[in-house]
Amino acid sequence: MFNARQHRLIAVLAVVALGVAACESGDDDDSASDSGSEDESGSGSGTVEEGETIKIAFSAPGADHGWLAAITENAEEEAAKYDDVEFVLLEGTNDSAAQVSQVEQLMAEDPDALVILPHEGGPLTPVALEAMEQGIPVINLDREFSTKSAYRTWIGGDNYGIGVSAANYLAEQLDCQGNVVEIQGLAGISVTEQRSAGFADTIEQLCGDGIQIVAQQPADFLPDKGLEVMETILQAEPDIDAVYTHDDDMAMGVVSAIENAGREDEMILTGAGGSREAMERIEQGGLYSATFLYNPSMSASAVRVARLIALGEGFEELAEPEVPSRIELTATTVTQDNVDQFIDLGF
Amino acid sequence: MSTDALDTSETAAETAATAPAARAQRRIQLQEAALPVVVVALLVAGTIADREQFLTRDNLLTVLTQASVTGVVAVGMTFVIATGGIDLSVGSVLAAAAVAGGLAGEQQSLPFLLGAIGFALLLGLVNGVAIAYGRIVPFIATLAMFAGARGLALWMSDKTPISLLQLDFVRELGRGRVAGIPYAALVFVAVTAGGWVLLNRTRYGRHVIAVGGNREAARMAGVRPQRIVCSVYVLSGLCVGIAAVLLSGRLGSASPVAGNLLELDAIAAVVIGGTSLAGGRATITGTFLGVITFGLLFNLLNLLDMPTELQQLSKGVIILAAAALQRRDR
Numbered sequence: 001m002f003n004a005r006q007h008r009l010i011a012v013l014a015v016v017a018l019g020v021a022a023c024e025s026g027d028d029d030d031s032a033s034d035s036g037s038e039d040e041s042g043s044g045s046g047t048v049e050e051g052e053t054i055k056i057a058f059s060a061p062g063a064d065h066g067w068l069a070a071i072t073e074n075a076e077e078e079a080a081k082y083d084d085v086e087f088v089l090l091e092g093t094n095d096s097a098a099q100v101s102q103v104e105q106l107m108a109e110d111p112d113a114l115v116i117l118p119h120e121g122g123p124l125t126p127v128a129l130e131a132m133e134q135g136i137p138v139i140n141l142d143r144e145f146s147t148k149s150a151y152r153t154w155i156g157g158d159n160y161g162i163g164v165s166a167a168n169y170l171a172e173q174l175d176c177q178g179n180v181v182e183i184q185g186l187a188g189i190s191v192t193e194q195r196s197a198g199f200a201d202t203i204e205q206l207c208g209d210g211i212q213i214v215a216q217q218p219a220d221f222l223p224d225k226g227l228e229v230m231e232t233i234l235q236a237e238p239d240i241d242a243v244y245t246h247d248d249d250m251a252m253g254v255v256s257a258i259e260n261a262g263r264e265d266e267m268i269l270t271g272a273g274g275s276r277e278a279m280e281r282i283e284q285g286g287l288y289s290a291t292f293l294y295n296p297s298m299s300a301s302a303v304r305v306a307r308l309i310a311l312g313e314g315f316e317e318l319a320e321p322e323v324p325s326r327i328e329l330t331a332t333t334v335t336q337d338n339v340d341q342f343i344d345l346g347f
Numbered sequence: 348m349s350t351d352a353l354d355t356s357e358t359a360a361e362t363a364a365t366a367p368a369a370r371a372q373r374r375i376q377l378q379e380a381a382l383p384v385v386v387v388a389l390l391v392a393g394t395i396a397d398r399e400q401f402l403t404r405d406n407l408l409t410v411l412t413q414a415s416v417t418g419v420v421a422v423g424m425t426f427v428i429a430t431g432g433i434d435l436s437v438g439s440v441l442a443a444a445a446v447a448g449g450l451a452g453e454q455q456s457l458p459f460l461l462g463a464i465g466f467a468l469l470l471g472l473v474n475g476v477a478i479a480y481g482r483i484v485p486f487i488a489t490l491a492m493f494a495g496a497r498g499l500a501l502w503m504s505d506k507t508p509i510s511l512l513q514l515d516f517v518r519e520l521g522r523g524r525v526a527g528i529p530y531a532a533l534v535f536v537a538v539t540a541g542g543w544v545l546l547n548r549t550r551y552g553r554h555v556i557a558v559g560g561n562r563e564a565a566r567m568a569g570v571r572p573q574r575i576v577c578s579v580y581v582l583s584g585l586c587v588g589i590a591a592v593l594l595s596g597r598l599g600s601a602s603p604v605a606g607n608l609l610e611l612d613a614i615a616a617v618v619i620g621g622t623s624l625a626g627g628r629a630t631i632t633g634t635f636l637g638v639i640t641f642g643l644l645f646n647l648l649n650l651l652d653m654p655t656e657l658q659q660l661s662k663g664v665i666i667l668a669a670a671a672l673q674r675r676d677r
Binding site: 004005006008009012013016017019020063066069187214215216217218220222223224225227228229231232233235236249252253256257259260277 | 397400403405406409412413447450451462466469470472473476499501502503504505506507508509510521522594597598599600602604605606607645646649650651652655656
């Protein structure tokens with residue numbers, strides 16, 4: 001009758017109702033206090049099992065949007081597949097200092113490997129170095145530490161490559177002629193800069209002045225911001241051939257703006273990341289024509305890599321007996337032609 | 348521009364409580380005269396900078412539509428600030444309300460509307476009760492809700508947006524037009540008008556100002572301050588619920604990350620409009636103009652494809668200028 005998410009709503013309603021009732025019954029006296037209805041934690045600390053197993057500790061920023069949520073989930077699910085892996089997870093915060101103390105806490109548990117997706121690479125580097133010095137191999141996921149000696153292996157996506165793939169795709173689709181709008185992520189972070197630079201450089205190389213980037217605005221990876229920014233750009237630009245967006249979630253707002261204006265037949269749009277919703281739209285065809293993978297499955301790979309490193313093994317397919325020090329994932333172009341291969345990886 | 352003057356022909360007791368407020372209210376005049384000048388200046392600058400697109404009916408309606416979410420929230424915020432309070436939770440509550448609506452009615456519009464507005468009202472009530480009866484400082488109580496409601500939104504939605512594409516009525520409300528005017532813009536204007544009447548033409552509005560001006564005097568005049576204080580947060584919740592419906596309609600989905608930094612935009616609009624953060628004087632007209640000022644600024648700089656830092660910089664300058672004006676005024 002109700003699905004799991006609806007149950008949560010009902011639970012919240014019950015708690016709030018009780019809390020408010022309790023407070024209001026005290027009406028004008030001073031004793032009433034706020035109910036505990038406001039905070040609600042997701043999953044708490046990770047599972048701790050006993051036995052002689054490989055202990056992998058995991059730390060990532062707070063899962064406040066689809067991609068980061070998938071990062072944490074994928075890591076947890078992957079670890080659960082192995083009987084010999086004990087997975088310790090602390091739900092992250094979006095604060096580098098807090099993450100540093102979190103990593104310290106994890107180090108105290110003496111794990112066999114430590115997987116870290118730092119909120120910011122720089123501030124987390126010292127604590128990662130310390131872990132390495134203590135002999136705990138650190139697997140650096142996605143955002144990089146400022147020195148190579150802070151990790152045993154780095155694994156991550158290719159932000160510049162997303163821009164390159166998008167430019168290649170759009171250059172081909174538009175025959176190097178037309179007006180492109182770029183909806184960027186959060187201004188001032190390396191992810192945004194690299195996705196933007198990769199695109200601009202490649203478009204320039206391939207098409208010269210044939211393709212113009214007529215508008216370039218950040219929308220902070222947020223769908224509602226994407227909607228607002230695109231609404232205005234649609235006013236300003238009577239002739240748009242393609243929209244390059246830096247993120248699939250954000251792109252949904254951009255798509256709404258274009259559809260609300262009834263201009264979905266005029267242009268094509270590309271995303272980035274590889275969300276399930278985006279891939280479903282690509283499958284249907286139409287406005288949303290491609291996305292470029294920056295797949296959160298990388299955290300599952302990181303757990304596998306961590307396990308191999310702890311066991312002192314390498315990849316079977318490689319001649320070398322140990323895991324390489326850098327693994328960069330490909331920004332695969334996903335279109336209607338190949339979406340069926342990737343849709344199960346969608347987050 | 349309309350004068351948000353107070354009608355003081357009520358009972359003697361009430362007059363006693365509201366007289367200082369009425370005097371304060373008159374001081375708003377200068378700022379209310381200054382803001383239209385800013386708006387006109389923006390319109391002129393926009394027309395010069397972008398002859399083709401800016402001053403078209405279509406674009407101005409877009410500005411009004413885009414401003415609708417912040418605008419509706421700012422009306423509620425005006426009442427909160429009028430009592431000397433603050434509501435930092437509006438952005439998070441907006442997301443939580445949208446998600447609650449989406450869970451209540453993924454297929455039908457009515458459950459969505461009831462769910463979204465009802466949940467926003469409920470969270471507003473929690474704020475109100477915590478502040479009025481729990482005696483928690485508004486900044487802290489709504490800061491707690493700011494964090495808590497965002498957590499709720501993410502948790503209830505499982506961190507994924509809920510598609511509302513099947514809700515024809517809600518979609519229509521967000522993107523549809525009547526006689527060429529977007530519904531969202533109409534709702535914004537209607538809520539503003541309603542807020543103006545409530546603040547300036549009703550006993551309730553006078554009580555809100557009185558409580559913000561001098562709580563003790565108001566109490567002695569027979570106003571029940573706790574009730575008034577509690578009610579403004581519920582009112583703010585109502586406005587946030589309406590805004591959640593408008594935004595979800597335009598987005599076609601209920602997003603748990605929506606409304607990020609909305610509280611700051613709403614507070615900024617209210618403050619440059621001339622409502623005093625200390626409470627006791629408030630102007631809906633000013634709030635409306637404040638919202639329009641930021642809306643035009645965003646639209647214009649975006650039309651010209653200016654870098655985002657310039658938008659933030661100009662916003663800062665406007666807020667500072669308005670605050671300076673308020674200071675000299677005092």
